[in-house]
Amino acid sequence: MTNPTTVATTGAKSEEETAQLAPKENAALPPRQHLLDLDDLSVAEITDLLDSAEGMLEIAGRDNRKTPALRGKTIITMFFENSTRTRVSFEQAGKILGADVINVTASASSVSKGESLLNTVKTLQAMQIDALVVRHPHSGAPYFISNHTDASVVNAGDGTHAHPTQSLLDLFTVRSHVGELAGKKIAIVGDVLYSRVARSNIIAFQKMGAEVTVSCPNTLIPDEWQLGSTLGEETGFGGLKLARNVDEAVDSADVVMALRIQQERQEAGHLPSLREYSERWGINSQRMALANDDALLMHPGPMNEGVEISSEVAHGAQSVVEEQVRNGVAVRMAVLYTLCAPGKSSRLADSDEAQS
Amino acid sequence: MTNEIGRVLLTQDDIRRAMTRISHEILEQNRASTDLVLVGLQTRGVHLARRLAEIIERIEGFAPVVGTLDPRLWRDDPDVASAQPLLPSDIPTSVDGKPVVLVDDVLYTGRTIRAAMEALLDFGRASRIQLAVLVDRGHRELPIRPDFIGKNIPTARGERVQVRMTEIDGDDAVVLGRES
Numbered sequence: 001m002t003n004p005t006t007v008a009t010t011g012a013k014s015e016e017e018t019a020q021l022a023p024k025e026n027a028a029l030p031p032r033q034h035l036l037d038l039d040d041l042s043v044a045e046i047t048d049l050l051d052s053a054e055g056m057l058e059i060a061g062r063d064n065r066k067t068p069a070l071r072g073k074t075i076i077t078m079f080f081e082n083s084t085r086t087r088v089s090f091e092q093a094g095k096i097l098g099a100d101v102i103n104v105t106a107s108a109s110s111v112s113k114g115e116s117l118l119n120t121v122k123t124l125q126a127m128q129i130d131a132l133v134v135r136h137p138h139s140g141a142p143y144f145i146s147n148h149t150d151a152s153v154v155n156a157g158d159g160t161h162a163h164p165t166q167s168l169l170d171l172f173t174v175r176s177h178v179g180e181l182a183g184k185k186i187a188i189v190g191d192v193l194y195s196r197v198a199r200s201n202i203i204a205f206q207k208m209g210a211e212v213t214v215s216c217p218n219t220l221i222p223d224e225w226q227l228g229s230t231l232g233e234e235t236g237f238g239g240l241k242l243a244r245n246v247d248e249a250v251d252s253a254d255v256v257m258a259l260r261i262q263q264e265r266q267e268a269g270h271l272p273s274l275r276e277y278s279e280r281w282g283i284n285s286q287r288m289a290l291a292n293d294d295a296l297l298m299h300p301g302p303m304n305e306g307v308e309i310s311s312e313v314a315h316g317a318q319s320v321v322e323e324q325v326r327n328g329v330a331v332r333m334a335v336l337y338t339l340c341a342p343g344k345s346s347r348l349a350d351s352d353e354a355q356s
Numbered sequence: 357m358t359n360e361i362g363r364v365l366l367t368q369d370d371i372r373r374a375m376t377r378i379s380h381e382i383l384e385q386n387r388a389s390t391d392l393v394l395v396g397l398q399t400r401g402v403h404l405a406r407r408l409a410e411i412i413e414r415i416e417g418f419a420p421v422v423g424t425l426d427p428r429l430w431r432d433d434p435d436v437a438s439a440q441p442l443l444p445s446d447i448p449t450s451v452d453g454k455p456v457v458l459v460d461d462v463l464y465t466g467r468t469i470r471a472a473m474e475a476l477l478d479f480g481r482a483s484r485i486q487l488a489v490l491v492d493r494g495h496r497e498l499p500i501r502p503d504f505i506g507k508n509i510p511t512a513r514g515e516r517v518q519v520r521m522t523e524i525d526g527d528d529a530v531v532l533g534r535e536s
Contacts, residue, residue, distance in 0.1 A: 055442030
């Protein structure tokens with residue numbers, strides 16, 4: 001199979017640039033079948049998804065929020081890792097759009113009897129499914145699956161690689177507060193080496209023109225990166241600043257994003273103790289005071305309150321954590337609709353005929 | 357959108373006069389009900405609805421509530437369903453028991469209107485749903501008939517009716533072009 005990490009990291013730049021140059025309504029985007037990562041999405045595609053999510057948010061907030069848009073479509077969520085919000089969010093998104101959503105969890109499926117990923121996918125494929133939402137502990141699993149199914153594959157988090165819908169909802173949440181993302185200062189604090197949310201969000205916010213600074217222990221960045229430096233283009237994260245300490249990262253930031261620190265990291269020797277992590281990298285009210293007055297505090301959840309984020313700020317006035325969850329449904333509706341709507345094979349950029 | 361400028365069917369003045377006449381007709385048909393709700397279909401229908409509301413306010417002294425609707429998710433035709441980002445639907449009042457006028461720029465197959473009626477039902481039970489369009493170009497595929505028409509323009513299917521509006525395009529005109 002193709003190596004997932006090399007599939008999409010190159011070639012995205014030129015596409016992004018042409019998309020930016022072309023007037024938006026003329027950007028003839030090819031129909032997209034899968035959403036596996038954000039690095040091969042153009043700025044125009046991301047903007048379209050975020051714009052659609054605005055309309056979806058209104059529908060998701062109604063008393064009667066059932067629509068027939070994906071009536072007759074079947075969406076399967078296949079989670080090989082535990083998750084509450086992402087799985088429920090996708091399920092709710094699919095159901096509001098009128099699709100039938102079936103949840104498969106690894107522990108309750110034939111996977112626990114030893115069925116291979118390939119055979120599981122082929123079995124589901126034989127049941128005529130339209131979309132497969134996959135979370136898997138191995139980076140690249142959704143890419144592998146996309147090569148073996150006609151259904152649209154949505155990556156709901158794969159290993160340490162990517163979590164594209166989380167990044168889209170983070171972009172959406174920030175955009176709804178600050179408007180234009182370009183030039184905004186984003187501080188991401190946490191496990192950069194292993195976090196798929198960090199990787200996807202660095203890509204996403206940089207793509208939209210924001211300035212991203214990360215702060216984390218020296219043991220949780222790739223070996224060849226140096227704290228206190230700014231990465232060059234050759235790394236694929238050109239312009240990413242690696243702060244020496246968390247105060248430097250948070251200083252005059254527009255957005256402060258704390259990432260969950262996983263217990264396993266400490267067990268693997270990356271961290272001396274969670275208490276030390278909390279003291280040196282935890283986001284609390286003193287650190288939030290260094291950011292802009294109206295800075296947003298974000299966390300992708302689930303939160304370890306008292307470790308990477310203090311309870312005080314997690315539920316404080318600047319926190320948009322619950323908004324992130326609410327927006328997640330709207331963003332996933334936009335993603336599922338864009339990938340599965342009946343007309344995606346003949347995408348017409350012709351608004352007048354659309355009004356006929 | 358690459359076709360050359362075609363034949364102008366309605367000028368700015370023609371559009372203004374048609375909108376004024378439709379405003380009078382809406383008031384007449386609805387006995388100047390102050391409950392009247394105008395719902396514009398995204399995107400040009402929204403601007404037409406706002407213009408109708410302004411004219412009605414000038415004539416009758418009250419401005420009807422204007423809402424917006426993007427019926428995309430209720431469409432049945434695959435070709436156009438997902439082409440553009442979904443736009444917000446917002447009707448800032450309950451439509452229960454009130455007369456609603458759907459407003460769109462061009463009436464063609466009728467499929468948008470069918471979708472719009474279904475989408476509107478989720479907002480409540482209107483006492484009556486009527487339809488106002490700037491241009492009726494024929495070729496209906498569903499049993500749908502407009503109540504208020506700016507102009508009937510018989511067209512061939514290969515032709516394209518383009519409504520230009522100041523709010524979006526910088527000027528007002530209805531132009532007949534060829535399908536690009």
